[in-house]
Amino acid sequence: MRLEKKIALVTGGARGIGFAIAKRLASEGAILVIADINEQGAREAAEALGSEKSLGIAVNVADEVSVNAMIRTIVDHYGRIDILVNNAGIGGNTPFLDLRLEEWNRTISINLTGAFLVAQACARVMAEQGSGKIINIASLSGQRGGHGRAAYGAAKAGLELLTKVMAVELSEFGINVNNIAPGAIETEMAKFAHDRSTRAAYNYLIPMTRYGTPEEIADAALFLSSEESNYIQGHTLNVDGGFREAGLMFRGSKNLGQTDQP
Ligand SMILES: NC(=O)c1ccc[n+]([C@@H]2O[C@H](COP(=O)([O-])OP(=O)(O)OC[C@H]3O[C@@H](n4cnc5c(N)ncnc54)[C@H](O)[C@@H]3O)[C@@H](O)[C@H]2O)c1
Incomplete structure (x- = not known):
């Protein structure tokens, strides 16, 4: 029970990676607030955790008023916030030449501005406490120039x-700020954003030749939420089957011309 009685907020926790993280933190004793634009999904997810103390609430992370209301609700309920997992996000796979300003703005407002708003509001509470853990869910797409990832990759x-700036400025308040950069993870978002050829390309380029699971991201989030990571600051932990580090790879008789074979 590494997180006993810790108050943990997971944005976008109604499903996918966020829900897997919420479950993992709850399994170590944390009391969870699952906040999602899908309010019913957030409530059901909180109920599914089986802890009477967990809470499912609505938030639109891109809306400052909504974010401040969420933080007030959490502080009224529990009096503190120990862990934030800044996970809410939307996908996107539009070629650069076709990308419209509306999609660019929407992606940046949720995936970057939204993460900023929630992190800042939580960090103000954590700074008063003199402790806290913030884990931002970034992406391999923020590190490599993936096709169709202009808006999504720029936001990540x-x-x-x-995260690095927050780590520098928030160290003095006892707050750790780190990133997890997932590679290709099997979720609803991936189902929406990855067509057959995208999947084949990922399976070829990932040394471990498979997508990751939400639970594998959750294990990393648990580590960065726990005291075992106290001296890790401003770091990006890739959980990507080796994708970022990969160089030249040979796959027996396979070559890039056969990438549609998963
Ligand atoms: N799946 C992947 O392969 C992958 C890879 C790298 C990074 N990520 C990142 O992981 C995070 C979770 O991804 P996922 O695959 O579980 O996605 P998902 O679409 O399954 O879940 C995202 C959740 O965020 C919520 N959400 C969306 N917009 C919101 C808003 N404005 N305010 C509050 N909640 C909102 C959704 O309702 C949903 O419950 C995202 O930040 C995503 O960019 C995912």
Whole structure:
């Protein structure tokens, strides 16, 4: 029970990676607030954790008023916030030449501005406490120039840099700020954003030749939420089956011309 009685907020926790993280933190004794734009999904997810103390609430992370209301609700309920997992996000796979300003703005406002708003509001509470753990869910797409990831990748790259600045400025308040950069993870978002050829390309390029699971991201989030990571600051932990580090790979008789074979 590494997180006994800790108050943990997971944004976008109604499903996918966020829900897996919420479950993992709850399994170590944390009291969870699951906040999602899908309010019913957030409530059901909180109920599914089986802890009477967990809470499912609505938030639109891109809306400052909504974020401040969420933080007030949490502080009224529990009096503190120990862990934030800044996970809410939307996907996107539009070629650069076709990308419209509306999609660019929407992606940046949720994936980058939204993460900033929630992190800042939580960090103000944590700074008063003199402790806290913030884990931002970035992406491999923020580190590599993936096709179709102009808006999504730019937002996630911005989040990685924001994490470093937060780590520098918030150290004096006892707050750890780190990123997890997932690679290709099997979730509803991936089902929406990855067509057959995208999947084949990932399976070829990932040394471990498979997608990751939400539970594998949750294990990393648990580590960065726990005291075992107290001296890790401003770091990006890739959980990507080796994708970022990979160089030249040979796959027996396979070559890039056969990437549609998963
Ligand atoms: N699945 C992947 O392969 C992958 C890879 C790298 C990074 N990520 C990141 O992991 C995070 C979770 O991804 P996922 O695959 O579980 O996605 P998902 O679509 O399954 O879940 C995202 C959740 O965020 C919520 N959400 C969306 N917009 C919101 C808003 N404005 N305010 C509050 N909640 C909102 C959704 O309702 C949903 O419950 C995202 O930040 C995503 O960018 C995912």
